[in-house]
Amino acid sequence: MSKLELSGVSKTYGATVALRRGDLSVEAGEVHVLVGSNGSGKSTLCKIVAGSVKPDGGRVAIDGEPVAIGGPKASKAKGIGIFYQELSLAAHRTVEENICLADMPVTAGLFVDRKALSKRAEKYIALFETVSGDDFAAETVVGNLRADQRQLVEIMKTLATEAPILIFDEPTSALDRAQAERFFEILGDLKAEGRSIIFISHRMDEIFAVGDRVTVMRDGETVGTRILAETEPTAVIQLMVGSKDDLAEAAVNPPDAAERSGTPVLEVSGFSGPGFRDISFSVAAGEILGFGGLHGQGQSAVLRSLFGAEPYGGGRISLEGTPVHYSNPRDAILLGMAYVSGDRGRDGIVNGRPIFENVVPVHFLRNGLKIVQPKVLKKRVDPALDALRTKYASLWQAINSLSGGNQQKVVIARWLVDQPTVLLLDDPTKGVDLSAKSDLFALIRELAREGMGIVLYSSEDAELLNNADRILVFNQGRVTRELTGADRTRFNLYHAAYEAAS
Amino acid sequence: MSATETTPVKTSSVLAVLRQPLLIAIVLIGVLLAFGEALSPGFASGEQILRLLVVASLLGLVAAGQNLVILAGREGIDLSVGGIVSLSAIVAGNVMSGQDASIPLAILACVATGALFGFLNGVGVTVMRIPPLVMTLGMLGVLQGLLVVIRQGIPSGKAAPALADFVAKPFLFGLPGTIWLWVAVGLFMAFLLRRTVFGQRVYAIGSNEHAAFMAGVPVKRMRVAVFTFSGIFAAIAGLCLLGYSGSSFSNVGEQYMVPSIIAVVFGGTPLAGGKGGYTGTMAGAVLLTILQSILTTVNIDESGRQMIYGATLLVLMLFYGRGRRMRG
Numbered sequence: 001m002s003k004l005e006l007s008g009v010s011k012t013y014g015a016t017v018a019l020r021r022g023d024l025s026v027e028a029g030e031v032h033v034l035v036g037s038n039g040s041g042k043s044t045l046c047k048i049v050a051g052s053v054k055p056d057g058g059r060v061a062i063d064g065e066p067v068a069i070g071g072p073k074a075s076k077a078k079g080i081g082i083f084y085q086e087l088s089l090a091a092h093r094t095v096e097e098n099i100c101l102a103d104m105p106v107t108a109g110l111f112v113d114r115k116a117l118s119k120r121a122e123k124y125i126a127l128f129e130t131v132s133g134d135d136f137a138a139e140t141v142v143g144n145l146r147a148d149q150r151q152l153v154e155i156m157k158t159l160a161t162e163a164p165i166l167i168f169d170e171p172t173s174a175l176d177r178a179q180a181e182r183f184f185e186i187l188g189d190l191k192a193e194g195r196s197i198i199f200i201s202h203r204m205d206e207i208f209a210v211g212d213r214v215t216v217m218r219d220g221e222t223v224g225t226r227i228l229a230e231t232e233p234t235a236v237i238q239l240m241v242g243s244k245d246d247l248a249e250a251a252v253n254p255p256d257a258a259e260r261s262g263t264p265v266l267e268v269s270g271f272s273g274p275g276f277r278d279i280s281f282s283v284a285a286g287e288i289l290g291f292g293g294l295h296g297q298g299q300s301a302v303l304r305s306l307f308g309a310e311p312y313g314g315g316r317i318s319l320e321g322t323p324v325h326y327s328n329p330r331d332a333i334l335l336g337m338a339y340v341s342g343d344r345g346r347d348g349i350v351n352g353r354p355i356f357e358n359v360v361p362v363h364f365l366r367n368g369l370k371i372v373q374p375k376v377l378k379k380r381v382d383p384a385l386d387a388l389r390t391k392y393a394s395l396w397q398a399i400n401s402l403s404g405g406n407q408q409k410v411v412i413a414r415w416l417v418d419q420p421t422v423l424l425l426d427d428p429t430k431g432v433d434l435s436a437k438s439d440l441f442a443l444i445r446e447l448a449r450e451g452m453g454i455v456l457y458s459s460e461d462a463e464l465l466n467n468a469d470r471i472l473v474f475n476q477g478r479v480t481r482e483l484t485g486a487d488r489t490r491f492n493l494y495h496a497a498y499e500a501a502s
Numbered sequence: 503m504s505a506t507e508t509t510p511v512k513t514s515s516v517l518a519v520l521r522q523p524l525l526i527a528i529v530l531i532g533v534l535l536a537f538g539e540a541l542s543p544g545f546a547s548g549e550q551i552l553r554l555l556v557v558a559s560l561l562g563l564v565a566a567g568q569n570l571v572i573l574a575g576r577e578g579i580d581l582s583v584g585g586i587v588s589l590s591a592i593v594a595g596n597v598m599s600g601q602d603a604s605i606p607l608a609i610l611a612c613v614a615t616g617a618l619f620g621f622l623n624g625v626g627v628t629v630m631r632i633p634p635l636v637m638t639l640g641m642l643g644v645l646q647g648l649l650v651v652i653r654q655g656i657p658s659g660k661a662a663p664a665l666a667d668f669v670a671k672p673f674l675f676g677l678p679g680t681i682w683l684w685v686a687v688g689l690f691m692a693f694l695l696r697r698t699v700f701g702q703r704v705y706a707i708g709s710n711e712h713a714a715f716m717a718g719v720p721v722k723r724m725r726v727a728v729f730t731f732s733g734i735f736a737a738i739a740g741l742c743l744l745g746y747s748g749s750s751f752s753n754v755g756e757q758y759m760v761p762s763i764i765a766v767v768f769g770g771t772p773l774a775g776g777k778g779g780y781t782g783t784m785a786g787a788v789l790l791t792i793l794q795s796i797l798t799t800v801n802i803d804e805s806g807r808q809m810i811y812g813a814t815l816l817v818l819m820l821f822y823g824r825g826r827r828m829r830g
Contacts, residue, residue: 309716333718347716350709352777357702361717364699372697414717 001064003028003196004049004165009058011044019044020220022058024198026165031187031197033207033228036217037240037494038295038459042200045217046167049198050082051075062165076102081161083154083168091143096121098142099156124156127186131179147174155183159190166190167198172206184210202294204233204498216240237498241490263321265453266422268306271315275301276477279315283422283453288444290468291457293497298477299457303426306455307339308332319421333365338420340412342427342459348411349399356381356395358410363417384413389439405436412440416447423447425456429463441467461493473497527768527785534792542799552678556670558791559684560746562784563739564758565765566687567620567732569783571634572766573695574728575708575775581638582623583736583762585645587755590615590740592652595659595750602664612741613734619645620733624726642759649753659750669745680742684784687735691780704728708775760811761790767818 002025009022019041026032036042047053048060051069060067062078069075075082089098096118105116118138125138136149145153151174158166172180187197187210201207207214208228215225216239224239264282271279276298283289291299305312308328317324319335326332329339341347350358356374359381363369381395388409392402399407408428415423425444429437444467448454458464464471471483473496481496483489538545564583571578594612598604619641626637673679695701706714707721715721739758744750767773768789769782790811797807 307716329716330718330720339716341716346710346712348713350706350713350717353705353709357705360702361706361714361719364702365718370699372699372702 002026002061003030003063004198005059005061005064006045006049007059007061009045009048009055009060011048011053011055017220019048019055021222022048022217022220023222024215025225026196026198028164028196029191029194030212031191031199031210033211033214034198034200034217035202035207035214035236035240035498037461040217040240041220042217043169044220046082046169046198046200049075049080049165049167051080076161076163079164081158081163081166083158083166083171089142089150089153089157092141094139094141095125095136095145095153095156096138098153099124099160101157102161120160121156124159127159128152128156128179128182131176131182148176148179151175152179159186164194165196165198167200169200170202171199172201172203180206202498204236207236208233218242233498234495237491237494240494264318265320266455267316267318267321269316271302271305271312271317273301273305273310273312273314276305276474279479281472281479283455285451285453286448288448288454288456288467288469290464290471291455291474292461292464292468292471292483292493293474293480295459297474297497299474300426301477302474303339303424303455303457306332307337307424309339330365333362333420336421337424338362338415338422339424340408340415340426340428342430344404344408344411344431349407352398352400354396355385355392355399355402355410358399359384359414359417362414366418380417381413384416385410387416388413388443403433403436404431405433408432409436409439412443419447419450419452422453422455425454425458427457427459429458429460437463461490465490465493475499524770524782524785527782527789531785531789531792534789534796538792538796538799541796545795545799552681554791554795555684555788556678556680556746557795558788559680560739560742561758561761561765561791562684562787563687563735563742565762565769565783565787566691566780567728567735568762569691569766569769569771569778569780570704570728571732572763572771572773573708573775573778574704574725576634576711576725577773578627578634578708578725578728578775579638579763579773580620580623580729580732581635581759582619582641582645583732584753584755584757584759585642585649586616586619586733586736587740587743587758588649588750588753589619589645589652589755590737591744591750591754592649592659594741595661595744598660598662598665600660600662602662605662605665608662609741612737616733616735616737616740617730618733620730620736621726623733624729627729628722628725646753659744661744661748665741665745666748669742680746683738683742687738688780688784695779700724700727705776709777760808760815761787761794764811764815764818765790767815773819 004024004026006022006024009019011019022041022045024032024034024045034042034045044053048055049069051072051074060069067078069078090101093101099121100117105113105120107113121138125132132152133146133149136145142150142153151171155171158168172183175183187199190197199211211228213225213227214231214236216223216236218240223242226236226239265285267282269280279302281289291302293299301310304310306317308326308331311327324335326335356377360372360377363377363380378395385392390406390409390413392406399410402410412428423444429440432440441463444454444456456464456468465488468488471488471493472479473481473483473493475497480499481492483492483496535546544550564587568580568583571580590612593615594608597611598608623638623641626632626641627634668679670678670680674682695704703714703719703724706717706719707724711721736755740755743754747754765786766783768786769778769780769784771778771783794807797810802810
């Protein structure tokens, strides 16, 4: 009998199927690894176990007993402890307070029992004593800790639940090697105690070092479970990829490389900054260069720094063969750069203002305009919006009245009134409907044909494989692999993404 | 002028939303005038209304700068306007010393004073990252101290006869020069906000500063500029005030701080910025001036008026806060 068993669990949000059929069976005394690409449904599955998402169908059983997990409190009562990837610590509280936050020892039913609290926390702090650093103490305020130390506190907090079932969602992302190894030793001890551990990781070396079995998810379904000792990393990746290796027609036959000879429109070398190191690449006129890899491996950070929105530490940038220096988006725009963010609410739309005012700012800047002439500008704005097949009633309606996809089209149109030299796309289709996506990619290919250099980062692997002529795979802030021509397969992309960073 | 500072072309939906505050203000103006007339016959006579408009235009000038600062968002507010009005009135009064020939120089000195302190507010808010509320309140303290030092309690400075005539006597078509000046400022503001890149950038940084930054708007420069504008408008108001009262007396400008904010908010520009315009603010200024006049008629003293202003602002915030939630 399994400790935890999920069978045929599903969840849909409106028209989006987040989880089609999730099956998972975890034994007592086992480290069970859960893998799958972005959007494969593994985090939804974990949320169902944690009680923060209610499944639409399926069966969840603990110790063979069917259970309904009504909320985070209920899941705690059922003996489930979860490590949250998005840190859930109270920044102004001390390490020991955070460790015991979920279950504060109290005296007289009212007052926090400081002594009991310290004593309880002490045990978990001691576990990591050798690797937590000299400045780490029970009384340290969490906000003053380094990222890796905060992650250790999060782990301690999860351990402090003493739950028989523990879920760790990427617990080692900020840890150094010694810290991660200590954590794996502790996992081994927990296993020996008979606890069940669900472990989510994107590092093949980790997965094979600590896991007993692995369950692979793809497109919202559980596609298989393997015993790790009897399998190979490539076999796991093959399971994640499935049989389809989808290269669209355009991508199968990328424009002739000879057409793109000559000076690259964008050349970057030795580029370093917060979250990325020593990045070098060049983009030819007419080329769509893809940035791939797991989420948050430095792709966005590189693009933002390239646009001048974040400072960068070092490196050289050349535009059309000329070395350039700039430190803000304004100067980057004047040099012919354009940037479209996937986070349009923060970086893109000017809320509550008309569509017109959302399109024209870049045109004003690039042409040094001072006076607004709506009739003249309309002739420039309309074609830019039409190129993307934007649906709107009037240029003077507030941008908020449009759908997400059309809002993003308006933001993109901003860059098309005057054609830039380089277009940086930072996961531009996040939260955009399918038809808007296809309009967008058709336009991007068209822009490339006209000679623009395009850099595309997408968190959806299919988008990259279908649209990029060349893909740089990012892993922990570095480019670890370049995929060109027939090498641009889902398998190779995953393989490079899940490799241990060297 | 319509209430569509937001858009160069009118659309029914935008107009409907923005017309509301203006409509309310106009209706209230009528009601208050009728009420004043009932309290004291002659309150709403033509002559009296002209006098009210002159007073309102002084407030309106101050509110123009306040309006720009608030529109530009990020908790933009200028509490130092009163101090700038007082100081610039004194600077102008001392430079002209009752001589018509010195008027151009006085105007220059007065506007430069306002621009300087407005600029300093802007630098404090952007470069030193001091919240506008704190920065301009601190600046108000500095200005008040400066006034005491300069004046040493003795009234000084005298308006030139030509200035006094311009402000209060019929200037053109029977209307005093101040009213014409206000109309000109109204046209200027409408043009600035609707037809210039500067105006659109004010709205952009007031609505989503980060998106504006990512679209190449020079956010810091813009913020310094709106505070500088506020200083300049306050200085022009100070100049008119000098002409209106003949000489500059202590803290003449203080009465403008809260009313300038109320006029803006009442005119349909939320304190959060990003939308609204100056037309409504003008109506708000007229409304507040009539209210003030009624309060004087029924013998409510300055402290009582201050309390009523404060309460008005709170009620307005409540009203607009509710409105937004219902729309959302």
